[in-house]
Amino acid sequence: xxxxxxxxxxxxxxxxxxxxxxxxxxxxxxxxxxxxxxxxxxxxxxxxxxxxxxxxxxxxxxxxxxxxxxxxxxxxxxxxxxxxxxxxxxxxxxxxxxxxxxxxxxxxxxxxxxxxxxxxxxxxxxxxxxxxxxxxxxxxxxxxxxxxxxxxxxxxxxxxxxxxxxxxxxxxxxxxxxxxxxxxxxxxxxxxxxxxxxxxxxxxxxxxxxxxxxxxxxxxx
Amino acid sequence: xxxxxxxxxxxxxxxxxxxxxxxxxxxxxxxxxxxxxxxxxxxxxxxxxxxxxxxxxxxxxxxxxxxxxxxxxxxxxxxxxxxxxxxxxxxxxxxxxxxxxxxxxxxxxxxxxxxxxxxxxxxxxxxxxxxxxxxxxxxxxxxxxxxxxxxxxxxxxxxxxxxxxxxxxxxxxxxxxxxxxxxxxxxxxxxxxxxxxxxxxxxxxxxxxxxxxxxxxxxxxxxxxxxxxxxxx
Numbered sequence: 375x376x377x378x379x380x381x382x383x384x385x386x387x388x389x390x391x392x393x394x395x396x397x398x399x400x401x402x403x404x405x406x407x408x409x410x411x412x413x414x415x416x417x418x419x420x421x422x423x424x425x426x427x428x429x430x431x432x433x434x435x436x437x438x439x440x441x442x443x444x445x446x447x448x449x450x451x452x453x454x455x456x457x458x459x460x461x462x463x464x465x466x467x468x469x470x471x472x473x474x475x476x477x478x479x480x481x482x483x484x485x486x487x488x489x490x491x492x493x494x495x496x497x498x499x500x501x502x503x504x505x506x507x508x509x510x511x512x513x514x515x516x517x518x519x520x521x522x523x524x525x526x527x528x529x530x531x532x533x534x535x536x537x538x539x540x541x542x543x544x545x546x547x548x549x550x551x552x553x554x555x556x557x558x559x560x561x562x563x564x565x566x567x568x569x570x571x572x573x574x575x576x577x578x579x580x581x582x583x584x585x586x587x588x589x590x591x592x593x594x595x
Numbered sequence: 596x597x598x599x600x601x602x603x604x605x606x607x608x609x610x611x612x613x614x615x616x617x618x619x620x621x622x623x624x625x626x627x628x629x630x631x632x633x634x635x636x637x638x639x640x641x642x643x644x645x646x647x648x649x650x651x652x653x654x655x656x657x658x659x660x661x662x663x664x665x666x667x668x669x670x671x672x673x674x675x676x677x678x679x680x681x682x683x684x685x686x687x688x689x690x691x692x693x694x695x696x697x698x699x700x701x702x703x704x705x706x707x708x709x710x711x712x713x714x715x716x717x718x719x720x721x722x723x724x725x726x727x728x729x730x731x732x733x734x735x736x737x738x739x740x741x742x743x744x745x746x747x748x749x750x751x752x753x754x755x756x757x758x759x760x761x762x763x764x765x766x767x768x769x770x771x772x773x774x775x776x777x778x779x780x781x782x783x784x785x786x787x788x789x790x791x792x793x794x795x796x797x798x799x800x801x802x803x804x805x806x807x808x809x810x811x812x813x814x815x816x817x818x819x820x821x822x823x824x825x826x827x828x
Contacts, residue, residue: 412659419652419659420723426645426652426677427684428637429757435720436757443723447660449794454661483793487668490653490676492725492789524662524669556725560716561682 409448409455416444450485450492453522461519462541465509472545474585476500477513478593486557487524495553495569497521498593501538502545502578502585513538527553527572535574546577548589637687649677683718683725686755691770694752698742699775707818709733710746711826719790720757728786728802730754731826734771735778735811735818746771760786760805768807779810781822 420440424431431440478498486493497517520533535549550573559566578585653673657664664673711731719726730750734741753766768782783806792799811818 408661412661415655415659419655422652423649423680423723424757426649427680427757428641428645428687429684435759439721439723439757442721446722446724446790446794447656451660451662481799483789488672488675489679490656490672491679492793494793524657524660524672526668556716556727557679560725560727561679566714 412448413441413444416447417441420444449522450483451523453519456519456522458516458519458537458541461515462508462512465512466542467507467509468505469503469507470505471503471507474500474502474589474592475507475510476589476592477510480514480517482517482521482530482551482553484521484523484525484527484530484553486555487526489557489561490524491555491557491560493525493527493553493555493557493570495551497534498550498552499534499538499548500579500589500593501542501547504543504545506542506544508538508542527551527555527570531572531574535576539576544577546575546579546581546585548575548579548586549573550590550593637684639688642681642688646674646677646681649680650674653677682755683716684756686752689752691749691752691774694748695741695745695774698745700740700742701738702736702740703738704736704740705778707733707735707822707825708740708743709822709825710743713747713750715750715754715763715784715786717754717756717758717760717763717786719788720759722790722794723757724788724790724793726758726760726786726788726790726803728784730767731781731783731785732767732771733781733812733822733826734775735780737776737778739775739777741771741775760784760788760803764805764807768809772809777810779808779812779814779818781809781812781819782807783823783826 417440420443421431424436424439429436431437476499478496478500480497480499481494482497483492483494485491499513499517516534516537520530520537531549531551535547538544538547538549550571552569552571554569558564558568575586579589580586650673653676654664657669657672662669664670709732711729711733713730713732714727715730716725716727718724732746732750749767749770753763753770764782764784768780771777771780771782783804785802785804787802791797791801808819812822813819
């Protein structure tokens with residue numbers, strides 16, 4: 375299959391990669407052209423899964439399921455094809471604003487990398503600009519890029535925070551994610567109402583308790 | 596008592612489930628749905644037998660998506676995902692007979708019995724993506740009542756499969772009908788389909804509601820209204 379991650383650092387795609395200053399110039403992990411190539415292998419895998427589960431892949435309801443499931447899975451992991459550079463390049467503006475900017479209740483859908491089962495919830499992002507602000511929807515697009523992957527909630531939170539840090543060099547960034555994990559709800563311990571909350575605080579939002587408190591109060595409602 | 600039935604009269608007979616042709620899409624291909632006498636399509640031994648091939652399929656999927664199955668977080672994922680998928684489809688290993696045999700009781704009760712807000716988790720058979728929701732079941736007993744948790748167990752058996760919400764609703768209703776021969780059964784399911792929320796049209800707040808009404812619940816509007824009002828509150 376060849377190397378999956380073509381990072382200038384040359385190492386496998388882990389959190390260490392996100393820390394590298396070359397993030398803007400990171401080449402695409404997976405080009406769109408290869409998506410179509412991968413479809414037959416994915417479809418075969420899903421046909422095997424249907425048979426292995428005791429179903430009949432030839433019945434009417436399941437005839438096209440391997441193709442649909444393969445395309446769905448590709449959509450749910452489309453974040454691997456996108457880079458921060460693509461979406462942010464134009465929308466960073468010089469603005470003399472030095473108060474907290476918060477975008478909250480961003481719906482997020484991701485896949486747990488341990489069970490390949492969805493987890494979903496809300497992301498709240500706040501940052502203290504230092505002369506540069508970013509287009510608001512770009513914060514949501516950053517969430518999309520990192521959440522449409524096989525993820526662990528802790529890593530997702532950190533990746534979003536670091537991406538904003540590297541894009542804007544703000545005085546501080548905070549990201550809070552509250553999500554429900556289907557792997558805990560639908561199977562395993564089966565706790566219906568459990569929620570997992572993770573947060574990453576960088577810069578003044580980490581150093582200064584008052585700023586952090588303001589952020590947390592504003593996202594609470 | 597069911598409205599429209601005078602004293603001394605029998606409640607109208609339950610119409611034979613007119614769904615044998617529509618429910619031809621049962622889990623065993625084009626065979627009529629006969630839930631009471633349904634045979635298991637899978638056993639624990641089958642599960643163990645198929646686990647390696649399922650895990651191999653998931654490894655292929657990870658590679659084809661552009662991930663590295665050797666990295667620490669993904670090392671055991673094929674096995675975990677395969678086991679999870681077997682759990683999500685464990686309904687194929689169970690039959691109604693297993694679950695119900697002992698818990699049918701003779702009781703001189705002829706008012707509606709409702710069990711509502713039963714959480715249900717199923718897999719959409721078209722995209723293999725979960726849909727989650729609540730099931731509300733009501734039935735009008737005809738001298739025989741069912742242990743209440745058995746209603747929830749019937750929901751579990753049918754929802755832990757590759758499903759279509761319409762079929763799930765009907766299978767639950769038919770199973771209760773065949774187990775108890777009640778005067779009527781009503782099943783309502785309200786669910787959120789991740790295949791519509793996470794992908795495709797991406798409508799976050801959409802819900803799909805399906806219902807099946809059999810017997811007096813279908814014939815008699817007052818009974819149906821009582822059921823729908825009681826599940827709403």
